[in-house]
Amino acid sequence: MTALVPLVVILPLLGAAGALIAGRHTRLQRLVTVAALVAVLAVSVALLIEVDRQGALVMTVGGWEPPFGISLVVDRLSALMLIISAIVLLAVLVFSVGQGMADGDDETPVSIYHPTYMVLAAGVFNAFIAGDLFNLYVGFEILLVASYVLITLGGTGARIRAGVTYIIVSLVSSVLFLAAIALIYGALGTVNIAHISLRMQDLPSDIQLILHVMLLIAFGIKAAVFPLSFWLPDSYPTAPAPVTAVFAGLLTKVGVYAIIRTETILFADSDINEALMVVSLLTMVVGILGAVAQADIKRLLSFTLVSHIGYMIFGIAMGTVAGVGATIFYIVHHITVQTTLFLAAGLVERQGGSTSINRLGGLLRSAPVIAVLFFIPALNLGGIPPFSGFIGKLALFRAGAETPDVLIWVVIAGGTLTSLLTLYALARVWNMAFWRQESEVETYQSSLLDQLSEAPGPAQQQESRNSPALMTWSTAGMVAVTVSLTIFAGPLYGVSARAGENLGNPRTYTSLVFPNVVDESQIDVSEGSGQP
Amino acid sequence: MTASLTLVIVMAVLYATGVYLLLERSLTRVLLGFLLVANATSLLLLIMAGPDGLAPVLDNGTEISQIADPLPQVFVLTAIVITFGVSAFLMALIYRSWRLSKADEVIDDAEDLAIAQRDANVEAELLDPDHQDQEVDHLDELSAAHDLAETGEEEKQ
Numbered sequence: 001m002t003a004l005v006p007l008v009v010i011l012p013l014l015g016a017a018g019a020l021i022a023g024r025h026t027r028l029q030r031l032v033t034v035a036a037l038v039a040v041l042a043v044s045v046a047l048l049i050e051v052d053r054q055g056a057l058v059m060t061v062g063g064w065e066p067p068f069g070i071s072l073v074v075d076r077l078s079a080l081m082l083i084i085s086a087i088v089l090l091a092v093l094v095f096s097v098g099q100g101m102a103d104g105d106d107e108t109p110v111s112i113y114h115p116t117y118m119v120l121a122a123g124v125f126n127a128f129i130a131g132d133l134f135n136l137y138v139g140f141e142i143l144l145v146a147s148y149v150l151i152t153l154g155g156t157g158a159r160i161r162a163g164v165t166y167i168i169v170s171l172v173s174s175v176l177f178l179a180a181i182a183l184i185y186g187a188l189g190t191v192n193i194a195h196i197s198l199r200m201q202d203l204p205s206d207i208q209l210i211l212h213v214m215l216l217i218a219f220g221i222k223a224a225v226f227p228l229s230f231w232l233p234d235s236y237p238t239a240p241a242p243v244t245a246v247f248a249g250l251l252t253k254v255g256v257y258a259i260i261r262t263e264t265i266l267f268a269d270s271d272i273n274e275a276l277m278v279v280s281l282l283t284m285v286v287g288i289l290g291a292v293a294q295a296d297i298k299r300l301l302s303f304t305l306v307s308h309i310g311y312m313i314f315g316i317a318m319g320t321v322a323g324v325g326a327t328i329f330y331i332v333h334h335i336t337v338q339t340t341l342f343l344a345a346g347l348v349e350r351q352g353g354s355t356s357i358n359r360l361g362g363l364l365r366s367a368p369v370i371a372v373l374f375f376i377p378a379l380n381l382g383g384i385p386p387f388s389g390f391i392g393k394l395a396l397f398r399a400g401a402e403t404p405d406v407l408i409w410v411v412i413a414g415g416t417l418t419s420l421l422t423l424y425a426l427a428r429v430w431n432m433a434f435w436r437q438e439s440e441v442e443t444y445q446s447s448l449l450d451q452l453s454e455a456p457g458p459a460q461q462q463e464s465r466n467s468p469a470l471m472t473w474s475t476a477g478m479v480a481v482t483v484s485l486t487i488f489a490g491p492l493y494g495v496s497a498r499a500g501e502n503l504g505n506p507r508t509y510t511s512l513v514f515p516n517v518v519d520e521s522q523i524d525v526s527e528g529s530g531q532p
Numbered sequence: 533m534t535a536s537l538t539l540v541i542v543m544a545v546l547y548a549t550g551v552y553l554l555l556e557r558s559l560t561r562v563l564l565g566f567l568l569v570a571n572a573t574s575l576l577l578l579i580m581a582g583p584d585g586l587a588p589v590l591d592n593g594t595e596i597s598q599i600a601d602p603l604p605q606v607f608v609l610t611a612i613v614i615t616f617g618v619s620a621f622l623m624a625l626i627y628r629s630w631r632l633s634k635a636d637e638v639i640d641d642a643e644d645l646a647i648a649q650r651d652a653n654v655e656a657e658l659l660d661p662d663h664q665d666q667e668v669d670h671l672d673e674l675s676a677a678h679d680l681a682e683t684g685e686e687e688k689q
Contacts, residue, residue, distance in 0.1 A: 134610075138614075145618060160628055164559065167621075171566055175566075175573050181607070182576045182577040182607075185580050186579070453646075
C-alpha cells in the first residue's frame, strides 16, 4: 500500500505534463486533467481507508532509511486533507471547464490554466504528505509559484496590482520559512520532522521559542492569521472565480495544516498557547468586522475566510486532543463550504453582472437554482443547525469548555459573536441580492447599506450571462458535499477525533517513521547506515 | 559549531540591504531586495553547515570527519533554483506592470486612496496626475498648516 503514497504527487504532475503536451487540443487537455484528478481522488480514498485501519503509512523514497532519505508520511490527518482537497480541486476544475466552454479562453486560457492548476494540485498534495521540513518547503513553493501564475492570469491592471502584493508577501514568508529551516538544521542537524521532534527536547527552551515563533510567523502569513492577514482580502477577489474558489478553500488551509504539525509534533513541549489564543480571537473578530463593512460579495467572503481561520487557530491553541480533533473537522467543513460559496458567487456574478449587493436584485425570481446553491452553504457557514458549521463550532466550544480558563471562555464568546456576524453579513447578501425586487434596486434606501465600502476600482456592470449546466452542476455537487458532511458527520467526526488522538502524543508520530526507536540516541547516524 | 565570521557579516549586510530594498516602492528595487534576501538565506544555510572540509565524496582513504556536510549544499542548490524561477516570473510581472501603467511602482490601492482622502479631506486632485501643480500647492498648504500648528504649540508652552 505504501506504493500509493507518492502517486498523489506524481499523478497531478503527469497530468500537468500531459496537458502541456496536448497543447492546443483543448478537449484532450480537459480529459487528461480531469482524469488525473479523478485518479488522485481514488488513490486518496484508498489511502484513507487503509490509514484509518492501521494508523499510518510511511514511504521512504528510494529506500533510503530516515533520517537520511526523504520520508513521506500519511496519517489520518494527511489522508483526510488529501481526500477533501482532491474533491475540491476536481469540482473547481469541472466548474472552470464549464466556464471555458461558455466564454472561450478569456478568463481561463486552457493552455496555461490547466497545466498550472495541476502543478498547484501537486504542490498542495506534496505539502500534505511531506515527512520532512524541507520537502514541506518544496511543496509550498510548488503551490505558491503555480498560484502566482493563476492569480495574475490574463495580466489585467487590477490583477497585476493584486498579484504584486500577494507575490511579495508570499516571498517574504517563504524566505522566513527557509531561514527557520536553516536555523533548525543548525541547531539539531536534521530536517526530518520525526527526528526533529525527538531531538527538540534537548534544546534550551529559549532557542526552541525562537525557532517556534519563526515557523509560526512563516505559516501564519500563509494561513492568513490576524496581524498577517492583510494581504488576503486585497488579492483573492480579483482573480477569476474558479481560481479564487480554490485558493480560498485550500491555500490558507495548507498553512493551518502546517501550524497543526508545528504545534503538535515539532514543538509539543514549547508552549505559546495563550498567545495563539489571543491571536485566534483577534483573527475572528477583526476578520468578521471587515466582512460586515463590505458590499462586494467576493470581498465579503474573503473577510469571512480570514475570520474563520481564527476558529481553527483556537482549536490548535487549546493544545488538547479534543481541540485538535475538532479543528480537523472544522478544516474539512470550512474547505468545502468556503469553496462552494465562492463558486456560487461566481454564478451570481454571471447572472447579475456584478458582485456588489448595491446593484444586485431579484435573483430569487430570475435564478432560483443559484439562490438555493447560495443559501445552503451560507447558512452552513453561519453555523445554523443542523449543518456541519454548527457541528464544527459546537465541537470546538465543547473541547474548549473542558478546560476551565477565563481566556478560553472569552474566545468562545468571541467565536459566538463572529458566528452571528457571519450570519448577519450573509443574510444581508441574501436580502439585497436575492429577495429584493429588481425594480427596487435603483431607488432602494436602507440604513443597512449606508456605510458599505465597494470594491476598489471602477464599478463594472457586465451583461447578464447564462451559466452553462456544467458550472451549475459542479456547484450543486459541492453543495451536496457540504450537506453530506452533515449526514455523515458521525463517521467523519470519528476519523477527525482519531486523527487528533494520533497527534496527541508526538511519540505516536515519531514511532511511525522510526519504528523500534524509543530514545533519540538509538538512531544510528554513523557511516553507511543509510544505504538502501 | 564553528562558523566563518566573514560569512556571517556578509549575510547580515545582505539581509539589511535586502530588507531596505524590499520596503521600497519601486518594483525593480523590490526584485533586487528579494534577490539579496534570498542569497542571504542561502548563506545562512551554508553557515549552518558547520566547518568547511573536503568534497563530500567517499572514496578510499577519505575520513568521514574531513568532508563538509553535503545536506545544506543540496538545500542551497534547491533554494537557488526556486529563487531563479521566481525572479524570472517577477521580472515578467514588473514588465507587464510597466507596460500597463508606465510606472515601475507598486500601483496605488484605490481603497487606500479613498481612506486617505476621507481622513485628510483631500479632493480628487491627488488621484489625477494632470493636477501636479495643484498637488504641490496643496502639499505646501499642508506643510504650512503643519508649521502653523507647531508654532502654535510652542507658543502655548
